[in-house]
Amino acid sequence: MNPFPSEVWRVGAFVITDSMVATVVLTMVLLAGGRLALAFEGARRTLETIYDVLENAVVSMTTANVRPLVPLILTQWLFLGAANLVGLIPGLKSPTRDLSLAAALAAIAFVAGHVHAYRKRGLSYLRQYISPNPLLLPLNILGEATRTLALALRLFGNMLSGTLVGAIVVALAGLLVPVPLMLLSVLTAVVQAYIFGVLTLVFAASSLETAERSRNPKGEAS
């Protein structure tokens, strides 16, 4: 069993891997499930209650105004939770073990944080990069790039290592031996999905808070 993303078919120079297929199928299943649930009154009301609870939990995590980011973060939790846990079904592999998907999700998180900060503060949010001192501009840019890279690598490394350990133990010891390791990877899958959303939120909020502080140096976020 090869734990790495493998080619399914090829259209010209464009290679379609199994993780791309899994991503598209998973997205469609989640969307269809959501649409289906909206058609029933009871299910819709339950989902709305869950959304309310989660929205309040997310908003109360930081002091910055991050309410517009809540749908993105809940979507990340839902998608990543599903995508990470799909790997536990025999025969399927979780699409997040592909660095391409992890990098795409991290890029979405990066762009979302910047768009949110721009909407809240206008172009003056860029002032966070020269605070507290313009000399720190290269370091701030480096910090921004590395944390996005780290976001992608963390998800990718955790999921790939789970798959890899499972494959190695199966090859060495045989059937059913990696079950305890799979139990551990359930924990990893859920925690990584949670962490990804929370870090997106924290990064977006930190850029807003820095912008607030540099605009209003006495503290006291407005």
Added chain:
Amino acid sequence: MNPQDWIALASIVTAGLTMGLGSIGPALGEGRAVAAALEAMSRQPDAANTITRTLFVGVAMVESTAIYCLVIALILLFANPLMP
């Protein structure tokens, strides 16, 4: 042994060393973080929720250094630029 074999040998040994040495720091760091969080929770059980949340995020951040080592080890083993 020809040069290719030496490169393979060095890559495999280095991958093992990368994982072994690279895990020490994060392991110690995570242990300290969890110990501090447990102590804080036993002092202030009311703040347990906030502490747990921050702990998870912090542990994941600490762990990412070990994940970098894993990525380097994987590159050495499976995507080594020096091996054809």
